[in-house]
Amino acid sequence: MNDHDAPIHEKNSHEFPIHETLGDSLAQQGISRRAFLKFCTAMASLMALPPGTATAIAEALVKAKRPSVIWLSFQECTGCTESLTRSYSPTLENMIFNMISLDYHHTLQAASGYGAEKSREDAMKNFFGKYLLVVDGSIPMNNGGVYSTIAGRTNLDLLHEVAKGAAAIIAVGTCASFGGIPNAKPNPTGAVAVSDIIKDKPIINISGCPPIPAVITGVLAHYLTFGGLPELDDLGRPKSFYGETIHDRCYRRPFYDQGKFAKTFDDEGARNGWCLFELGCKGPVTHNACATTKWNGGTSFPIESGHGCLGCSEPHFWDAGSFYSALSMPASPLKYVAGAAVAGAAAGVAVSIGNRIKKGTAKSAHQKATIEDLEK
Secondary structure: OOHHHOEHHHHHOOOOOOOOEHHHHHHHOOOEHHHHHHHHHHHHHHOOOOHHHHHHHHHHHHHOEOOEEEEEEOEOOOHHHHHHHOOOOHHHHHHHHHOOEEEEEOOOOOOOHHHHHHHHHHHHHHOOOOEEEEEEOEEEOHHHHOOOEEOOEEHHHHHHHHHOOEEEEEEEOHHHHHOOHHHOOOOOOOEEOHHHOOOOOOEEEEOOOOOOHHHHHHHHHHHHHHOOOOOEOOOOOEHHHHOOEHHHHOOOHHHHHOOOEOOOOOOHHHHOOOEOHHHOOOHHHOEOOHHHHOEOOOOEOOOOOOOOOOOOOOOOHHHOOOOOOOOOOOOOOOOOOOOOOOOOOHHHHHHHHHHHHHHOOOOOHHHHHHHHHHHO
């Protein structure tokens, strides 16, 4: 057996004592060091970290204790959980669940009723101040929050209780991040985002309807490696995944720059892969990694499949006007284009240039220091 193909603890058993670490869990699964390093290299790339940090990340992750995670699903469609569990790579999916101790998730757990709630209560008690709280779905506020309950308790009540002992909160999906579709007009349930309620805990928004599984994994890997959350944008999203618009990295961008636009979904331009901007694509104002990470095993993303971006990772995307009207048309004013006068083909260029200026390349001081320590 090649040294790199040995299970992680078979090679490093003298370094990492068995004590509920990620390395212990990976060793039990028979995951080789080679496979783990490959995963860490992919994570370093996804998080826009220097390539040389992959080995350092691997060593840090192997020694890291698996954090307890409590996952609360509120006013949602289960699409975020479906996205996570239907990850195209078994290795990626296994990593997600081996990196953490998923102590409560009422969709995935085997326990139900009293047993399920006891699992949550035990995790809250045993890991108070240390567990991660993951929330998907919005929280209804009208009429005392009666529109969504778990074990006879409102989402609002449960959120306050579980958030109290959380080290950090990860809002998964646009509903938890910004209110999502339940928050769309006329919003009869009074749906709001996690950040509208919890003000005293660090919150990271992983928006998308649904979000990309690799983004969830990347955030967890960052938390375990650096002991904190990654650098966030002004909407609380990780810059490494949401720092650029889909338009910035879209393979149809050259056609946009050439002024070649499909006029209908079945015309010659559409068949030749021309830009879908005039058919309502919201790529120029949508921040996400769809164009680079893609979906379905890296096969494609909506634009590559022939449909314009809906802008689902942005606030109020459902109320932003027709999905099939170009951004320059008055009938489709996007709330999240902060007062910008978007006109004609210049819209995408202006937004794209603005994104690049705002993005920058510097990492947070905490992350820089941690990388330097890991590389020593």
